Amino acid sequence: MSLAPLLVRQALLAPDGPAIFNGTDVWATHALWAQRSAALAQRLRAAGLQPGDRLVLFMRNHPRYLELLWGAWWAGLAVVPVNAKLHPAEVEWIVDNAQARWAFVTRDVAPRPLAGLQRQIDVESSEADALLAPLPDAALPAPHESAPDDLAWLFYTSGTTGRPKGVMITQRNLMTMGMGYFADVDAVAPGDAIVYAAPMSHGCGLYAIPHLMAGARHVVPASGGVDAAELFALGDALGPLSTFAAPTIVKRLVDHAEAQGLTPTDAARAFKTIVYGGAPMYVADMQRALRVMGPRFVQIYGQGETPMTATALSRAHIADGAHPDHAARLASVGVAQTPVQVRVADADGQSLAANEVGEVLVRGDSVMAGYWRNPEATAAAIRDGWLWTGDMGALDPQGFLTLKDRSKDLLISGGSNIYPREVEEVLLTAPGVSEVAVVGAPDAEWGEIVVAFVVTAPGAAVDAQGLDAHCLARIARFKRPKRYVFVDALPKNHYGKVLKTELRVQAAGLTG
Numbered sequence: 385m386s387l388a389p390l391l392v393r394q395a396l397l398a399p400d401g402p403a404i405f406n407g408t409d410v411w412a413t414h415a416l417w418a419q420r421s422a423a424l425a426q427r428l429r430a431a432g433l434q435p436g437d438r439l440v441l442f443m444r445n446h447p448r449y450l451e452l453l454w455g456a457w458w459a460g461l462a463v464v465p466v467n468a469k470l471h472p473a474e475v476e477w478i479v480d481n482a483q484a485r486w487a488f489v490t491r492d493v494a495p496r497p498l499a500g501l502q503r504q505i506d507v508e509s510s511e512a513d514a515l516l517a518p519l520p521d522a523a524l525p526a527p528h529e530s531a532p533d534d535l536a537w538l539f540y541t542s543g544t545t546g547r548p549k550g551v552m553i554t555q556r557n558l559m560t561m562g563m564g565y566f567a568d569v570d571a572v573a574p575g576d577a578i579v580y581a582a583p584m585s586h587g588c589g590l591y592a593i594p595h596l597m598a599g600a601r602h603v604v605p606a607s608g609g610v611d612a613a614e615l616f617a618l619g620d621a622l623g624p625l626s627t628f629a630a631p632t633i634v635k636r637l638v639d640h641a642e643a644q645g646l647t648p649t650d651a652a653r654a655f656k657t658i659v660y661g662g663a664p665m666y667v668a669d670m671q672r673a674l675r676v677m678g679p680r681f682v683q684i685y686g687q688g689e690t691p692m693t694a695t696a697l698s699r700a701h702i703a704d705g706a707h708p709d710h711a712a713r714l715a716s717v718g719v720a721q722t723p724v725q726v727r728v729a730d731a732d733g734q735s736l737a738a739n740e741v742g743e744v745l746v747r748g749d750s751v752m753a754g755y756w757r758n759p760e761a762t763a764a765a766i767r768d769g770w771l772w773t774g775d776m777g778a779l780d781p782q783g784f785l786t787l788k789d790r791s792k793d794l795l796i797s798g799g800s801n802i803y804p805r806e807v808e809e810v811l812l813t814a815p816g817v818s819e820v821a822v823v824g825a826p827d828a829e830w831g832e833i834v835v836a837f838v839v840t841a842p843g844a845a846v847d848a849q850g851l852d853a854h855c856l857a858r859i860a861r862f863k864r865p866k867r868y869v870f871v872d873a874l875p876k877n878h879y880g881k882v883l884k885t886e887l888r889v890q891a892a893g894l895t896g
């Protein structure tokens with residue numbers, strides 16, 4: 385059970401099959417991919433890197449990412465995937481914490497040498513070409529025999545508070561995630577193709593694993609970024625494509641399809657499956673996505689500590705508009721994925737009854753081994769074999785999990801708990817509201833009051849009074865925002881998640 389042999393298998397089964405695409409151009413067949421990864425592995429070992437050593441990838445999405453990933457695993461190394469938008473000082477902190485000596489980079493994200501490294505290689509240099517050039521002997525050297533518990537992926541959390549933590553993801557964790565894709569997300573055939581729209585340094589890149597397991601094609605957009613027009617064009621040329629997209633990317637795809645007057649049939653030509661997750665998808669947004677692009681969506685909920693694998697909301701559940709619980713199901717993140725158990729517990733770890741809100745706990749073979757060099761944090765996160773996700777949620781009697789908010793996002797006004805997500809869902813159904821984020825602000829009388837940051841659609845006439853009336857008609861009085869702040873955009877992190885911490889500071893400035 386390990387990752388490198390997956391590539392050996394495809395190199396034997398379908399050597400001449402185009403495997404990696406740079407835009408619409410074939411970058412490598414399975415055979416060439418395997419030869420390059422095997423050659424890289426041999427040269428890394430010859431240069432002194434040992435199994436278990438960490439190899440940093442600090443790059444934009446690039447077809448070479450896949451060759452480097454499997455090259456590292458072929459040599460028995462662990463990859464440290466670094467978000468391309470991090471500041472060099474943050475990357476240097478990670479290099480030091482991970483005790484990594486080598487890094488592959490793209491020049492655009494790493495224009496200068498990073499401190500602490502022995503070697504920093506530009507993936508578009510002749511140095512990289514030489515490291516990856518197939519060995520003269522046609523036979524592939526056997527990959528290092530990794531054990532299931534060997535470290536494969538040392539993923540640093542985005543760390544909205546304090547320093548990031550290195551999440552130790554093992555070979556077994558990734559193999560489990562990969563096979564879980566077929567059980568809970570989608571079937572994949574050799575003719576299929578995945579396009580890497582979101583950062584390959586995150587969960588999106590990990591979806592290379594199930595797609596290699598199935599012998600599918602891997603497409604890296606030439607821009608290396610997220611451009612809806614480019615993604616649709618790639619879909620028309622090579623598709624229909626599967627992809628992983630955060631809700632903000634889904635929104636861009638839907639906006640594009642609508643602006644171009646595309647029908648769901650057009651969308652079906654470009655996209656087979658759009659897997660979304662990583663942040664809340666509001667019901668109104670998913671209903672619109674279904675209307676515009678048709679039933680090609682699957683939702684997953686996971687986190688770095690159990691990558692892509694906690695719950696899933698299937699295509700069938702999302703598409704079943706006639707079901708009496710359809711809206712509630714769209715607001716949920718679905719049911720436990722096959723490889724894991726999910727429960728909701730109180731602070732003592734006691735399971736709660738259906739519909740009661742508590743912390744979401746996950747157990748299974750996708751759950752991390754722990755945090756790198758941080759036993760205290762590991763002991764806090766994994767207790768009695770269960771991962772404490774830090775997410776609050778409730779399970780309904782059928783096992784559908786609805787996430788409330790992370791415990792720190794919950795706000796308490798006049799002694800009542802208010803879940804910002806619920807208020808956001810309501811505000812998003814108001815005409816002219818494009819994006820919204822709700823936070824609490826300190827208040828002498830109420831403890832906290834609800835503040836809504838609102839982005840309006842271009843040209844829409846939206847005011848606080850109208851939104852207040854909209855809320856009064858739909859939710860309890862005490863939940864409605866007492867203040868509205870109209871903004872051009874919401875602050876977001878590198879993965880498109882709204883930075884509520886920043887908004888809380890702004891909100892406190894208004895009331896303080």
Ligand code: AMP
Pocket residue numbers: 541542660661662663664665683684685686687688689717773775787790
């Ligand atoms: P990360 O570890 O950076 O992948 O972030 C994981 C966090 O994103 C989770 O703990 C959740 O708070 C949030 N998240 C992931 N998937 C979903 C989803 N489908 N819906 C809502 N929030 C999600």
